[in-house]
Amino acid sequence: MGLFDRISQGLSRSRDRFKESMNVLLDRGPDLDEEFWEGLEETLILSDVGALAADEIVSNLRDRAIRLALPDAYAVLDLLNEQIAATFAEGGEHILDDEAAIVLFVGINGTGKTTTVGKIAKAATDGGRSVILGSADTFRAAAIEQLEVWARRAGVEMVTRERGSDPASVCYDTIERAEACGADLVLIDTAGRLHTSDDLMRELEKVVSVVRKRANVPVYTVLVIDATTGQNGLQQAREFDRALDLDAVIVTKLDGTAKGGIALAVSHELELPVIRIGVGEAIDDLRKFDAHDFARALVGDFDGREEGDTAAPVAQAPLW
Secondary structure: OOHHHHHHHHOHHHHHHHHHHHHHHHOOOOOOOHHHHHHHHHHHHHOOOOHHHHHHHHHHHHHHHHHOOOOOHHHHHOOHHHHHHHHOOOOOOHHHHOOOEEEEEEOOOOOOHHHHHHHHHHHHHHOOOOEEEEEEOOOOHHHHHHHHHHHHHHOOEEEOOOOOOOHHHHHHHHHHHHHHHOOOEEEEEEOOOOOOOHHHHHHHHHHHHHHHHHOOOOEEEEEEEEHHHOHHHHHHHHHHHHHHOOOEEEEEOHHHOOOOOHHHHHHHHHOOOEEEEEOOOOHHHEEEOOHHHHHHHHHOOOOOOOOOOOOOOOOOOOOO
């Protein structure tokens, strides 16, 4: 199955939900009146793209509809995928793919953070990178064992300590070991932290601070969020970004939810690039993010024009 097909399959529930809402809106007719624009914005919000992103998307489409003299709602929807893609924050490709780096993975329990770290390690070693893992989740014994399985699968070394050890010390040891063995990519799995707990977040701030002070290569902090949490995921992202100054986000479990728009809500509001998305449980279901493929898979196509409508497709024009 091709890359886009897999993403499209993973986002099928989100797409079906969006199209159902849009079809109700289009049943009233294709006129570009205020009811259409309000309905489009409401549909986007209900798809969990967030109020800020929905407002920007609709505002930009309104402007383009005027500039291009678009004839009806279908002509606007022909531009929707492109506009959604343009609303994502750009960048982040270098974090896992290009340079020597230390990447800390943060998030609450249950997001698939440890599995995500393991899958990235396997993909990186398969691509020729020299990788070392750090298990800084010293409070949950299963996390250490789970990461050990991935370390063996990827054929990489893992640094850990006994349960209950100081997570910052594990990070320090991991960096020391990475420098000694010449690893160019360090992946550190941190313990799940409730974004509502000030004490736990302060502890995580300490971990990130220690790593940034000790490192001789760029350090990135990446949030892993579970798409099924919907708008609660956006609140999580806000709190983690406020405390840690995040660099990027990975969105997991997109295949099990009708709330795929949360990826856009987080990326747009916090100006964070999405660098991976999880669309299944298999090792190759953690995919590199492509905004255009994601938008196509999230929204789909709309072609409800009557057979007698022979209007030519609207010529594409610059977004701005």
